[in-house]
Amino acid sequence: MKITKEKMLEKQGYRLHILPSKKYKTINIVAKFKSELKKEWMTKRALLPMVLQKATQDHPSPRQLQSALENLYGTILSSDGTKKGENHVISFRMEVANEAYLNDRTPLLEEALRLFHDVLFNPKSENNAFDEKIFNREKQTLEQKITSIKDDKMSYANMRLIDHMCKDEPYSYHVHGYPEELEKLTAADLYEYYQSFINHDLLDVYITGDVEEDEAERLIDKYFTRENASNQVLDEKKTNTQPIDDSxxxxxxxxxxxxxxxxxxxxxxxxxxxxxxxxxxxxxxxxxxxxxxxxxxxxxxxxxxxxxxxxxxxxxxxxxxxxxxxxxxxxxxxxxxxxxxxxxxxxxxxxxxxxxxxxxxxxxxxxxxxxxxxxxxxxxxxxxxxxxxxxxxxxxxxxxxxxxxxxxxxxxxxxxxxxxxxxxxxxxx
Structure with a gap:
């Protein structure tokens, strides 16, 4: 089986990974933001992607943003946050039809990347705060998600195992955050954290599908360059492991x-x-x-x-x-x-x-x-x-x-x- 070769490039404020492949009928773009695990960030990082993918300045309501995605031949946008060792990674994924298969001349990839850029870099905000209505709705959704873990006994038991096993290690921090922190979090607090996130998280952008390398590089550069971010890769910390005296x-x-x-x-x-x-x-x-x-x-x-x-x-x-x-x-x-x-x-x-x-x-x-x-x-x-x-x-x-x-x-x-x-x-x- 022939497996796609990756082309990796250091760019301004991000690292680009191009994976040309004729195997896929769609084009996938994934933006991965990485930071270290800190307890005081977990609730904000759980809520942030939920808020970001609901509205932008140009598409100021969830319905309008969803309509914009549907108008791009049903482009799909999703996000999640997860722990990877001592790191926390927030992923935004976009899947878009390949314009080569379309009858019209729509520059579909560029239109999709422009929208992706707006989701990440131009979220709906006012007076240095996220939209209050959207913020409160997503806050309630996250609260329900945290509460529901207790009802899924397998997930709950796994969480409690890690709580005990990794008690003094960052890996024990809950990926969905903490209800007591969520309760006092405001739209302005989250927006303040977003400013740090968007400029300081290490960013890797992947594009794969039937794309021409130079054109893919040009388009990603146009919409993902971060002028204020060095994207300097720090020395990776070896995962924190506690000695086992007794189980x-x-x-x-x-x-x-x-x-x-x-x-x-x-x-x-x-x-x-x-x-x-x-x-x-x-x-x-x-x-x-x-x-x-x-x-x-x-x-x-x-x-x-x-x-x-x-x-x-x-x-x-x-x-x-x-x-x-x-x-x-x-x-x-x-x-x-x-x-x-x-x-x-x-x-x-x-x-x-x-x-x-x-x-x-x-x-x-x-x-x-x-x-x-x-x-x-x-x-x-x-x-x-x-x-x-x-x-x-x-x-x-x-x-x-x-x-x-x-x-x-x-x-x-x-x-x-x-x-x-x-x-x-x-x-x-």
Missing amino acids: KEIIEEDELNQGKLHLGFRTHTTFGDEDYYALQIFNGLFGGFPSSKLFMNVREKHSLAYYAASRFESHKGLLLVFSGIAPDVYDQAKSIILEQVEAMRNGEFTEEEVEQTKELVVNQLLETMDSAQGLIEILYHQVLSGHMVEAEELIENIRQVTMQEVVDMANKIELDTIYFLTSNEGGEK
């Missing part, structure tokens, strides 16, 4: 029927490390696929869990195990999960299973890269880690992982926290 066991109660048993391990490995590829295979064998040890033993063989799986955080060095169990089988389920870790350390898996897992991981990677947005996410992982690898090399590195390297990875991983959210006997309401 913690936390049990909390709530009104639920199905207990949530989540375990957090430190892998001491992040994207860009030599043994990162072994971690991918370890996770696949351990809990990443339906053929994994967690699924087959905890769920299928012993029928102790409604679900059992694992995933890892590429930039923080965490491996997280999730399982939904009956509250009265906690000890048994915990023991069997930990037995699977021990089995991995002892190399209780076959060469054939390693090879099958490598193919599953490679296929998953190829599937992700098959979509424009997925490809951009994989390439941005490399920007965050400062470790640039061609896509073909990524795949080759996965295929080179040996059984011994997986065993070594299993022995490197340390249990940090066991978290169990169980019934308070009140039943689920």
